[in-house]
């Protein structure tokens with residue numbers, strides 16, 4: 001491994017600075033900027049397989065093992081002192097941030113479906129986005145659904161099609177290469193470690209815990225494996241009388257481009273509804289310039305509809321959406 005790999009990792013951490021700043025995590029922005037310039041930490045990352053060199057895996061592992069480092073000096077000291085445990089955690093775990101607030105955009109995309117809905121989430125992590133009907137909402141202060149422990153407030157711009165009722169979900173199926181169990185304390189600790197420190201952390205942690213309790217009470221069907229390989233099988237698990245909806249958030253970015261195209265082709269061939277929230281340009285057909293790094297693009301059946309805040313709270317409907 002040479003200088004190219006070192007530069008690639010440094011560049012990834014520099015890009016993360018921008019994302020962390022946009023997502024109100026000045027601490028992670030500061031840590032990521034320090035990593036990008038630190039040869040020792042870059043060496044540490046170079047000793048890991050490429051897929052394990054991601055900023056969130058490093059910061060998540062540190063957060064799990066002793067809380068987020070308070071400053072770059074602490075990060076360096078902990079890698080020196082505790083590098084083996086950090087490495088083992090990064091090898092053992094995947095970036096699996098699970099954010100139930102992403103359900104607010106999902107319910108706006110499902111509003112035109114009358115009758116039962118069968119949800120298939122690919123890349124479901126602990127499945128916390130499979131319960132849009134168990135959460136309650138406020139869109140610009142307008143309530144939707146009876147009050148839940150997971151209450152999602154969203155500010156909107158543009159003609160967001162806020163429905164007047166929640167979807168009637170009759171089946172929930174998740175597919176993940178490494179499903180997390182919302183009832184398992186270790187998996188919950190990892191999910192908590194993936195929440196970025198900053199002013200949004202406390203409400204996110206509260207929401208995460210409440211959603212995990214809801215999911216644990218009413219477990220979804222979960223298939224372990226690759227989202228392309230197992231999707232047809234997941235579809236077979238849905239009851240005949242529902243509208244099948246395949247959805248995903250912050251997942252396709254982990255696939256090679258050719259595999260994303262393969263997934264999109266497969267979904268289109270299945271005759272299902274398709275709802276995605278991914279970074280701009282990730283779903284084939286959504287243009288790269290639709291949103292900045294701090295936004296996802298909500299697409300429905302492959303058509304871009306809105307810009308959404310990745311951790312919820314905001315939906316900007318596109319004029320052409």
Ligand SMILES: C[S@@+](CC[C@H](N)C(=O)[O-])C[C@H]1O[C@@H](n2cnc3c(N)ncnc32)[C@H](O)[C@@H]1O
Nearest residue numbers: 096097098099123125176177226227249250254
């Ligand atoms: C960042 S998490 C997002 C979780 C959830 N969709 C959400 O928005 O809260 C990405 C998830 O995709 C899963 N994943 C990534 N590539 C996958 C693949 N090829 N097949 C199945 N799952 C995959 C990861 O294991 C992880 O749980």
